Amino acid sequence: MIAFDTTDRAILDRLQADGRIANIDLAQAVSLSPSACLRRLRALEQDGVIAGYRAELDRARLGLDLTIFVELQVQGHSQQTSQAIEAAMMAIPSVVACHLISGPADLLLEVAASSLAAYERILLEQILAVPSVVNARSTFAIRTVKTRGPLPLDHLPRER
Numbered sequence: 451m452i453a454f455d456t457t458d459r460a461i462l463d464r465l466q467a468d469g470r471i472a473n474i475d476l477a478q479a480v481s482l483s484p485s486a487c488l489r490r491l492r493a494l495e496q497d498g499v500i501a502g503y504r505a506e507l508d509r510a511r512l513g514l515d516l517t518i519f520v521e522l523q524v525q526g527h528s529q530q531t532s533q534a535i536e537a538a539m540m541a542i543p544s545v546v547a548c549h550l551i552s553g554p555a556d557l558l559l560e561v562a563a564s565s566l567a568a569y570e571r572i573l574l575e576q577i578l579a580v581p582s583v584v585n586a587r588s589t590f591a592i593r594t595v596k597t598r599g600p601l602p603l604d605h606l607p608r609e610r
Contacts, residue, residue: 452497454606457482461490462499466600469503506598514562517591518569520577521555525584538580544572555587 454462460480464471471479477487494500509515524535532550539548539559547560559577563569569588578586 452499454603458490458494459603459606461487461494462603463600465500509562513564516563516565516569517594518559518561518563519589519591520559520561520573521551521587521589522557522559522577522583523554523585524556524582526582527556531582535580535582539577542572542576544568544576 457480461476464476464479473488473491474484476491477484480487482490491500509517522535524531535557536548536550539545539557544561544563545559546562549558550556551558561569561572561577563572573586573588577583
């Protein structure tokens, strides 16, 4: 694990709140010079702590009002099977998250769809069409209370 100091934590907190902040504004917010701030930012990117930047889109405004959590059961557990299924799930645009889980199911998917009919097509034509997927159980979100929020950073060491 990478050691962080309070300035690194402040940079990460600020970027989680506003990923488009200009370096000069970020530097001011964390009490650094712009060049020192940029060096720290590049180090966090290079270390893989900052995995990327992207716009967060509003699903409802894009007509993707339906969120479905799908538990998948897989037959024939092996590394090869797992890699093939994971690659297939990553190739389905409507699958916005995929987790390997413990319990009766093997994978948990989060699917964004525009309608029940659209979800039915995704399920039948894409998800269940993947070899080794033998069962799918769908749970529909009624309302989303919280989505990707900032990650908690309180557990990080304070000194570098």
